[in-house]
Amino acid sequence: MLRYLAAWMALFLGCFMGMSTALAQDHIVERSWAEDPAGQWSWSDARKQTTQPFEGTLNRGYGTGVLWLRLRIDPQAGEVMGGTDADLQDLVLRIRPAYLDDVQLFDPLAPDGHAGTVGDRHHPRLDPLPGSDFLWPISRGDAPRDIWLRLQSTSTRQIHVAVLPPRELALRVLQWNIVTSLYIGAVMVLLLWACLGFVLRRDVLMGWFALMNITACLFGLTSLGFMRGFWPIAWSAEALNLLGSFASVLVVGAGVAFHARFLREFRPAPWAMGLLDALLLLVLVNLVLVAWGNVSWALQSNMVTILLAPPICLLCAITGRVWADSPEGSKVPALTRKVLVTFYLGFLTIFALSSTTGLGWLPATEWTIYVSQVHTLVISLLLMLVLQYRAFKLDQQRQQTQLALKTTTLAVAHERQLREEQEKLLAMLAHEIKTPLATMHLRLDGQAKGVKEIRDAMRDMNGVIDRCLQALQLGDGRLSARFQTVDLVDVVRSAWSASAQPANVQLNVPKALPVETDPQLLFIVLSNLLDNAGKYAKPQTTIELACALEHDRQMPQASQTPQAVRVTVANVPGKAGWPDPTHVFDKYYRSPQAKRQSGTGLGLYLAQHLVQALGGQLSYVPDDEVVRFVVTLPLNRVA
Structure with a gap:
């Protein structure tokens, strides 16, 4: 299509430039002009004015003044293409462009000198000769003479005038119609191409x-x-x-x-x-x-x-x-x-x-x-x-996006398949490991030497398995919160009693504290925090577990109302030291000193995400003496 349009364009320009050269030969041997700024001159006045010569086309741009064109016609000038005797007696004045408003012709051979008027302010059906340009039949005459054109137009005042015999004019008009048809055809092709592109794309x-x-x-x-x-x-x-x-x-x-x-x-x-x-x-x-x-x-x-x-x-x-x-x-x-x-x-x-x-x-x-x-x-x-x-x-x-999307879809599907297989494998391993652990726990002799250490190790193994399963459930969205009104103190006491070393935990809680939350998820959070504190606390030191109401400090003290509840777990750090604040909640993070203890690095990661699911926040706020984790939960869930 591009080749056809390029050829079409070359043909259009070639014909156009060729026509321009050919049309330079006509019966006008001298051209000049004068401008009437006020538009008050008559033909007689115009003939008295000094005119300025011009060649070919006159271009005076935009303006309100009236232009008078003096054209010297020589009936013997130009080339006659043969024809009948009538062709030798008649000439046609061709005026272009077709958007000139008003053009009046004054010819000494016309009655009273005024030959007529054309322009796009006059109906084309009333023109002396039909055509896309302004065509005017004039007498050939026997001797050279001056004819005058009075031009007035609101558009740019460009005008080209030629005087030709009818047969030559017909040929030139035919050539011009071919060129302009090529122009309109090229525009229509571009229009069709654009419409197809709009509809299809x-x-x-x-x-x-x-x-x-x-x-x-x-x-x-x-x-x-x-x-x-x-x-x-x-x-x-x-x-x-x-x-x-x-x-x-x-x-x-x-x-x-x-x-x-x-x-x-x-x-x-x-x-x-x-x-x-x-x-x-x-x-x-x-x-x-x-x-x-x-x-x-x-x-x-x-x-x-x-x-x-x-x-x-x-x-x-x-x-x-x-x-x-x-x-x-x-x-x-x-x-x-x-x-x-x-x-x-x-x-x-x-x-x-x-x-x-x-x-x-x-x-x-x-x-x-x-x-x-x-x-x-x-x-x-x-x-x-x-x-x-x-x-x-x-x-x-x-195409690249579709290819990347297809590749990503295949990768996601492959990853999902691997994940499902890992979950099945982990679930099978958890079942196969926890069952013999439970049997071993029941068969242990309570009086045997080292039984306490064995039970602690079995508890740690169960904790590792539980956290791995909970991490999978969290990633799959299966650990979702189910809110209900519960006594926070009961949940705290349950986590405390289920911890590995409840005797080392100092409990500081009120008698009752109703809160809207998910008791199961909150129990997992507190269990992980207590387990983390128990593993890495300095031996023979106390772990503090406290909960209290939190008030809106921006309100006056007399009208302060509790907005949330804070649960704090603090311990004096042991050999593991203080964890890195920037990575403490990262998945699988464990400080170098903490690797001496068994663990997965999932406890704090799980706790943080579960607290967020409960609409709260888990913060790490240590000081120079203790490692402290604070759980902040709203008293009432906002829908």
Whole structure:
């Protein structure tokens, strides 16, 4: 498709430039102009003025003054292509472009000198000759003479005039119709491509590109005069004139909207994006001006928009932050900064040529009359290439993402399978180990030597197995809290009595303390804290287990109400010393000195996560004398 569009574009430009050269030969041998700022001159007044010569095309940009063109016609000039005698007697004046408002012809051979009026403020069905351009039959005459054109227009005052025999004109019009048909066809192909991309890819940016080409097609049909051939006689000429003005503003507005949507993907600096958004507001103002009849102001402002849009878009491309802000390994934009900035440099160059020509800042040639249509087609073609490359890169990223997702899914499934097998193995081992341990515990002779040490070792083994099973249940979410109102003191006493050394534990609790919690999970927490304290406390020292209410210290003392309960487990450290505060709750963490004792490094890890499940907090708050763990639980659970 890209090859076909490139060939189409080359054919269009080749035919266009070839036509420009061919059309330079006509019966006009001298051209000059003068400007009437107030628009009060008559034909007689204009003939008295000093005129300035020009070649080919006159370009005076925007303005309110009336232009008078003096054209010297030589009936013997140019080349005659043969034909009938009538061809040698008639000539046709061809005036372009087709969006000029009002053009009056004054010919000495016409009755009263005034030959007639054409322009897009006059209905095309009333023109002397039908066509996409303004065509005017004039007498050949026997000797060279001057004819005058009075031009008044709210759009840019560019005008190209040629005087040709009918047969040669017919050939040139045929060639021109082929070229303009290629232009409209190329725009329609781009529009179809954008619509297909929007429908198939669900890409919003392609939808904006399609909208831009819809307005480009409407602009081409009106500015090239195609709408003149289809405009019904019942519809007013002013409506056709307004349609052309609206199309000129809409094509710019759609282009700015597309680039604003496109550049947002690259996260430009807010101030640069704000300037682009301001241009969109200016387009809305221009549309309102056209609707109110201030067409000249609207079209001049529209040309300013064309001048400002490319440098602002370039600033947005340069200040894009998406490349710097994207974390390593994350999804990167489809276009690099270099590609984006290079495109907008070309965009700036093309639009600068178009706008400065329309404003009359550069010398005009015949083809510059249609520079707006040419640059619209070129920009659309370049945008198609950029969007096609973007779509290609996005497809690559999508494929990579799908591949990574598939790999991750397989890895997760494999990990789940391994985990299930580990759980089954651990559950089987726990059952196979705990059963003989229970049998050995029952068969032990209470009077035998070392029985106490054996029972302590068996208790430690049971504790290791229980913690491993609880860690698996916690990871699978099977240890979930089931809240109910219980007496916290009863839970504390149960954990105390079930500890390995209850005699070494100093209990400091009130008579009763109702709290809403899960007694089973809280029992596991306190058991793990007491077991940890019993293993690593200094021998012959007391472990403190206390619980008390905690008040809101931000409230006045007289109105303080208990908000939570604190359970504290403290012990004097033994040879293992104080644990590392940064790793004390890490899974499998054990200090180097603590490895002399049996353990899994899961006790504090389990305790912290279970307290969080209960809506509380487990803190490690040591001082210079003791290792202290504090469990803070709310009295009432917040739904």
